[in-house]
Amino acid sequence: MKVLYEGTINNQVLRKKQPFYMKRLYLEDLPAIEKVQDAVLKSLPEKAVLQPLSTEEFLFILNERGLLIGAYVDDQLIGFRALLIPEIDEEHLGLDIGLTEADLPRVIYQEISVVLPEYRGNRLQQKLAEVIMKELPNLKEQFQYVCCTVAPMNIPSLKDKFTQDMRIAALKEKYEGMRRYILVKDLKNPAPHYTNHTSVKLDDLPMQQQLLADGYLGIGFRLVNGFHEIEFAKEQ
Template identity: 40%
Template sequence: MGNQDRDALYELQEKVAQSLDDPSRLQKLTTDEINTIIEQKLFAGVWESEKLVAARAFLVPPPNDPEHLALDAHIPNELWPQVIYSEISLVDPDVQGFGLQRQMGEWWMEQLTTTPYRYVCATVAPFNIPSLKDKFSLGMHIIALKEKYGGKMRYVFLKDFQNKVEEAFFEDIPMADIKRQQQLLKQGYVGLALLQKDSEWVVRYSHYPIS
């Protein structure tokens, strides 16, 4: 991995961002973050004719990160070295629809089961439907909904390889109802599924789901 990978990842990120109706849905990687991902060897890509068309990157966060997602997940400080971020998923608009994001995610989750990492964390913007579906399909669940990255509203997702998540008593909340979702999360609910009801996107929240 070298400069070619860095440049390819940066170029793919720019192409994906420009294709979005709302570019703010994508929390783009900085140059430093791209360099760190390459150095940590936490980048996997799909190449077609020497062109990067899909990529999925993870990141080991710095322990002094003031917005460390372990804080949102209430993970004890001594376990922070076991936290890894699902940082970004990118698929070239020209090859979307072939399940590349899902396939890369499943591959990564399998790889992580043999590493020291117990917790996978991620953030997703509300109404970024493809990314929300992706996180739920990988067995992640919502544990917070709050402002991150300078005031941008984000769901915080968590997957704990040592705990099983099960659906108990649940309530379906419209995604647009930020306040009600935040109330349930403070009461110990977690988001387990994304559904569409009468053309409206809703999140299913369940209580006492972790066993």
């Protein structure tokens, strides 16, 4: 077993620090992966904020069509993060953000990221993101764009993506009619410069949609009168 990361983590139930480590997940880890996903889904007050993966989707990733990294305490899986090499079809996120068909093979999806409730508040999702992105170059294929979807109003997930310098590039109906932000990071231009900054209330989706249509990108959060708003800007 190759350990990719080691550290300590706070168990919020036991109120004590515990050692943990991260490693790549394989087919034999599938039962533990699905057990953690089920536990996280049951803990969510609003189920629609998380789009779970099916057994078939996990198998697709584990059969060399992506990458799964897991975090462990005492050899128990407590969280994981996934990258998926998507099929190229009409639902491809690259098409939603204006990439050409020639660009689509260079797109990888940042998929589900979950952490058991007792280990939340440790920035573990961010740590998992850092580790999995360091492992990305070890895949056989080479990728330029990382894409993902996030439900509007899902502030923790948006914060996670903004921390990784991902940007909202579109707002579309996905997954049989559910509205989702589509975020992207260009690995060849990870920190572009922005101009024309403005901000929009989280629930003002029509205004957000108009800004996106006008060439703006959602680049982060801004506190306005004590409330989060999404900051939009144009790339120079």
